[in-house]
Structure formats: structure tokens, C-alpha cells
Amino acid sequence: MPINIVMPKLGLTMKEGTLDGWLIKIGDTISKGDPIAEISSDKITNIVESPIDGILVRILAAEGDVVPVGEAIGILIKKGEHFEEQTGNVEKAVIKKEGLIKEKRIKATPLAKKIAAQHNIDLSIVTVTASSSRIRENDVLKYIELLTKKREEKKDKKTEEKAEKNIKLTGVRKIIADRMSEAWKNIPHVTEHIKVSVENLHNIRKELNSHGDIKFTFTDLITKAVISVVRVNKNINVSFIGEHIIPSTHINLGIAVATDKGLIVPVLKNADNLSLTELSKEIKELSEKARTSKLKLEDLEGGTFTITNLGMFGIESFTPIIYPGQVSILGVNAINDEVVIENDKPTVKKTMKLSFSFDHRIIDGAEAAKFLNELKSIIENPLRIMI
Amino acid sequence: MKEISYSEAIRETIRYEMKRDDKVLLFGEDVTIGVFGVTKGLLEEFGPNRVIDTPISEEAIAGTAVGVAATGLRPIAEIMFMDFIGLAIDPIINQAAKMKYMFGGKITLPIVFRCAAGAGIQAAGQHSQSLESWFTHTPGIKVVYPSTPQDAIGLYLSAIRDDNPVLVIEHKLLYAVKGEVEDEFNAIPLGIADIKKEGDDVTLVATGAMVYKALRVAEELEKENISVEVYDPRTLFPFDKDRLFESITKTNKVVIVTEENKRGAFSAEIAALIAEEAFDYLDAPIVRLGAINTPVPFSKVLEEYYLPGTEDIKKAIKSVL
Numbered sequence: 001m002p003i004n005i006v007m008p009k010l011g012l013t014m015k016e017g018t019l020d021g022w023l024i025k026i027g028d029t030i031s032k033g034d035p036i037a038e039i040s041s042d043k044i045t046n047i048v049e050s051p052i053d054g055i056l057v058r059i060l061a062a063e064g065d066v067v068p069v070g071e072a073i074g075i076l077i078k079k080g081e082h083f084e085e086q087t088g089n090v091e092k093a094v095i096k097k098e099g100l101i102k103e104k105r106i107k108a109t110p111l112a113k114k115i116a117a118q119h120n121i122d123l124s125i126v127t128v129t130a131s132s133s134r135i136r137e138n139d140v141l142k143y144i145e146l147l148t149k150k151r152e153e154k155k156d157k158k159t160e161e162k163a164e165k166n167i168k169l170t171g172v173r174k175i176i177a178d179r180m181s182e183a184w185k186n187i188p189h190v191t192e193h194i195k196v197s198v199e200n201l202h203n204i205r206k207e208l209n210s211h212g213d214i215k216f217t218f219t220d221l222i223t224k225a226v227i228s229v230v231r232v233n234k235n236i237n238v239s240f241i242g243e244h245i246i247p248s249t250h251i252n253l254g255i256a257v258a259t260d261k262g263l264i265v266p267v268l269k270n271a272d273n274l275s276l277t278e279l280s281k282e283i284k285e286l287s288e289k290a291r292t293s294k295l296k297l298e299d300l301e302g303g304t305f306t307i308t309n310l311g312m313f314g315i316e317s318f319t320p321i322i323y324p325g326q327v328s329i330l331g332v333n334a335i336n337d338e339v340v341i342e343n344d345k346p347t348v349k350k351t352m353k354l355s356f357s358f359d360h361r362i363i364d365g366a367e368a369a370k371f372l373n374e375l376k377s378i379i380e381n382p383l384r385i386m387i
Numbered sequence: 388m389k390e391i392s393y394s395e396a397i398r399e400t401i402r403y404e405m406k407r408d409d410k411v412l413l414f415g416e417d418v419t420i421g422v423f424g425v426t427k428g429l430l431e432e433f434g435p436n437r438v439i440d441t442p443i444s445e446e447a448i449a450g451t452a453v454g455v456a457a458t459g460l461r462p463i464a465e466i467m468f469m470d471f472i473g474l475a476i477d478p479i480i481n482q483a484a485k486m487k488y489m490f491g492g493k494i495t496l497p498i499v500f501r502c503a504a505g506a507g508i509q510a511a512g513q514h515s516q517s518l519e520s521w522f523t524h525t526p527g528i529k530v531v532y533p534s535t536p537q538d539a540i541g542l543y544l545s546a547i548r549d550d551n552p553v554l555v556i557e558h559k560l561l562y563a564v565k566g567e568v569e570d571e572f573n574a575i576p577l578g579i580a581d582i583k584k585e586g587d588d589v590t591l592v593a594t595g596a597m598v599y600k601a602l603r604v605a606e607e608l609e610k611e612n613i614s615v616e617v618y619d620p621r622t623l624f625p626f627d628k629d630r631l632f633e634s635i636t637k638t639n640k641v642v643i644v645t646e647e648n649k650r651g652a653f654s655a656e657i658a659a660l661i662a663e664e665a666f667d668y669l670d671a672p673i674v675r676l677g678a679i680n681t682p683v684p685f686s687k688v689l690e691e692y693y694l695p696g697t698e699d700i701k702k703a704i705k706s707v708l
Contacts (some may be wrong), residue, residue: 109669109670109671109672110666110667110668110669110670111639111667111668111669111670112670114667136670136671137639137670138670
């Protein structure tokens, strides 16, 4: 029995998906769970896995095709099975029918036939003027005119399509583009930057990583610090949808992850309940899922606050764009050794800037500054993170 | 230019030629009177040696023509009604048309057979026929069918001066038709057609009296923005197919109307020529109109019904557009 590979339903509202690419070829032998194809909805990209051990015998959707949920994109058979084309008879019947039509004598005037021959036109596709029983000169000329027009249109379309291919957004890129545009158009962004000493954080990380098996990253520690500050700043941890501010009881933390397909923001649910160890583990898992396109829809939903880190690229400050629905986002930057004045003396310290973008409709500048200062304070005195 | 009738044109041309060449002579039944008035007055001018009434014997008339032509004279032999030409078939078909060929070109027979043809005057089945196809079918004889006074002059000049037998068909209804003619007598070479009216949409081939019906139709259809080209071959053999094909190349459609009953008519020969040689230019079937395949009726109503009418021509033209 051949088995259809269908377009999966990745979310409740998903009606159709785009086939982004095939990962196997016709004739490939695959095992159950092997990745078969990449697909995407308007929210997520995912990988279709093989439901059986088998062989791919038919590809029914090409790359870029939009396929309704539940519709077959390909056909698999089990090893040793013989695949018979079920539509074979239908196709044969159609061909036979077409053959019959062609055999039927076409009435056309000698002049029409001559012109048709000159232009290499099959008279069976020329429409006869209603008042006549045979194809005449004018009918052929009209057809030629139509054909020329169509060819030109096709040419134009092809050029257009080619042009479109160069710029047309699909999959994750399209989602990112839509979300970013939406946010940038609708949210009055303000970004505040604050310099933070991470000398202590650096030391505590060193300390932590010198014992146990778990290697904590700066992101882990900063995330933990952010959670503890957000927890006490209820106005920051809200959603703003339509005209309504919706307070959130938990902190669902979005972690921006750069993947080779683009930016993905998996959400760490109930992050405020997690210990540093749990947090670190979950962040690692989510990032890995994001990079291997294994995120589920629920992994992407429900964020209340987002952290985005460009520090590893040496970025010193930037203006992050707020994820629509949320009201703020924290940008984490590079850690640098800097000369600072401490006790009237120049000394070298590890510092970092935090870039905090907020929706000015909901959060005022002073409120944001207060939040940033609290965050600075906890990062500079990181033992409090552990509380 | 002057305006004269078709019969006057023929008479004046015969007179002109008899004056010019004393070898030309005219004979037939009552030619001294002229049943249709065509030859009236010629006896007085040229005398009984050149204008001769014959007994009522078409065979004798045609046979005499062959005989005198063989001696070097240029006879104009009148068969009063074309319907009676059957009586003269042997001298015309077997003698006049064959002799030059069978004597290896050592003899010429410069004969003009003239006859009145066609229906329209309630002359019934034996005085109304159009039998041109009998002669266009026969090699060795030329067939001329003038439709206007000017054509009558030019074609008669060529016919009389031609060294071969020429049958001139005159339509009875045309005798009274008047038309402008040149003051000079200029020959129209046999085998040159005339476009009686130029047009773009359809070529309408017409002979004899049908030329006038064709012109009327062309004029009426002009109001409906249908442009008809009226082609008059003037001589049925030799036939000017070049001019016809030229017209068809332009219009791509052709309607042929002759007064013959349709079966085996000369119009069929024209249609066949087009189908054989101008096939690729046709954008509609060739339509042929003729009288219905019965004897010509005496009744005026039936006679009209029998003949191709202007409405028939219009309908035929519209069927190919």
C-alpha cells in the first residue's frame, strides 16, 4: 500500500503550507523518522519526517508550492512493494479522447489552411466564428494575433517571475519581514542604552563554571538577572493587544536565536520558575531546536518579554525591534575591557551596554530607565541573581 | 463619346468592317430586315451580293459559311436564335472548328457565327436558351459574349478580323441597352476580361445580361458596406483567367453567375479553373449561380423564377462573406 506524505497541520489555524524543499529524491530509501521535506506555515518552518521505512516513489508538490493541510506532497511505498500509478487509466483515457478529437476532420478554407501552415498553427485549436461552419482566414489571423499577444504576456510574466524570484520572500524570511514591518509601523519605539560593569558577573561565572558539569553562558546569567528584575516590574511583563494591556502572571521569555534561515524567537515558558541550571538547559535545548527546525508552534507562542544578544558579534549597542504584542525587548551587547574611573583612579574593568527598546505608548522613558538601572544593579551585584 | 444601343453598336461595327474589307459578307435568315433590327439597312448600303437572306436552314447557313470562308471570304453567318444552332452543329463543330487543324494549318476559316441567346422575353423553351457551354467545350472555336455596346464594337472588330471561327453570342435583352462608346472603332483583343466595377470583398463573375444584374447588386450592396468586384470575361474562350485570379487574390471569395442552366454550365468550368489554380486564395467555397435545370418556361412568373435574380446574387454574396 503506497502511503501519502501529507502537508502537516502545524497550528490550529494553519490551512495551507509551503513546501520549501525536498530533502530526498525519488527512489531514495529512508527510515521512519528521517527528514523528508522542509515546509513552512505563516508562523513556522518545520521538517516533515518519514512515517515509515520506505522508498519515495512520487513527488506531488514542487519546491515553493503552497499545499492545503492534509493534501499529499509525495508518495512512499514500503520496501519490496510495487508501485502502480492509480491515475494511469485516467491519463490513458484522456489521451485517447484527445486522439479522437484530432482525427476528426477540421473544416477550414484553403486560404485559412495556407496561412495556418505558414504560421505552423494547429487548426484544431482555432476558434470558428459562430456564423461560419469552417475556419476562415480571419479566424486564423485572429488566433495568430491572440497567440502573439499571449506569447508577449508570457514573456512579460516570465521576466516578472524572474524578477520576483530575486526578491520574493518566503518561509521564515517572509514571517520575519511581516512581523518587523508590523512592529516598526505600529509601535513607537524608544531605545535606551546603559553601561553595565560585568566584572563581578564575569568572576561569578568563572567561579560557577570551575565547579559542576554545566557551563553557564553570559546569556544564562543575564537572562536570570533579567527575570528577577522583570518579576518586580509588572508593567514591563505585559502584552499589548488592540487597546488592551494584558498583564502576565508568568514570565515567558523569548530568546532570539540566529539560525541559517533567519531570526527565530523560541519562548521559554514560565521562566521565572526556573533555576539557573534549568534555565541554562532550556535555553540550550530551544536554541538547538531552532537551529535544526524542530520547534513546535507552541515553542514560539506566548512570549511576554524578549532578550536578543548580539554581543558575540562585538556589537556595542543597537535598537532592537519589539516583537508585536510585547511591549519591550532587551538587547545584550559585547563585553569589553574598558578603562573606568574607580575611587578616582583609572582601572580596567569588563563592561557591557544594554539596549532596551520599549513601546512608548505603554512605558514611559523614566520607567524604562528605572528598569534598566535595577537591571544594572543586579548584574553588577550578581549574587542577588541567585536569590 | 456617344451613346448608342447594343444593336446599333453591332450594326455599326459590321458596317464599318464591310466598308473597310469587301471580303466581309453577311447572311442568314431575314438579315435584310433583321428580326431584332440589328442588320437593318445594311442591304441598302452593301447590296444583295454581300447581304443575303438564306433559306430557313441553319445547317445550310453554317455550311455555307465554312465553304465561303475556305475560299478566302470573311462571312458573318447569323443563326437567328441560338436554340436552333443544334441544326448547324456539324458544320460548326466538325468542319469549322476542325479544318485548320486537320489540314495542318494550310487553311484558315475566318467565320463569325452570330446568334441571339437568353431568356427574359417570354420566348419559351426553344427561343430562350443559353448554350455557350456547347461551344466553349469544343476546341477550335472562339466564343465571345459582349455585354455592352462598347464591348460589342471592340469584340466584333476582333471577331471579324480573326482568322478562326468565332461564335458571338448576343443577349436578346441587351439589344436595346444603351451605352457610351468611343467615336473611333477600336478592337478589344479576344481573351481580355473587363472589371466592370472594382471592389474588395468578393469577386462576382458575370456574363451577358447577368453583368447588369451583377452591377445592380454591387451598387445596392455598396450601401451595406459590401464591396463587390464585377468581373466580365467578355470572351469565354480564350478565357482571361489571369485577371480573374488577380481579383480573387484580392477578395478571396468568388460568386459566378451566368444565365445557363447550372448543370454542366460554362460557370462550372470557371469554378474548376479557380479550384485548380487559385485554391490557396479561397477563403470561402466558390458559389455558382445559374438558371434552374429545366427548359426555359414561357410563363413570365416562372421565367423570372427560372433565371438567377438579383436577390439570389445578394444572398450568394452574403453567404461567402
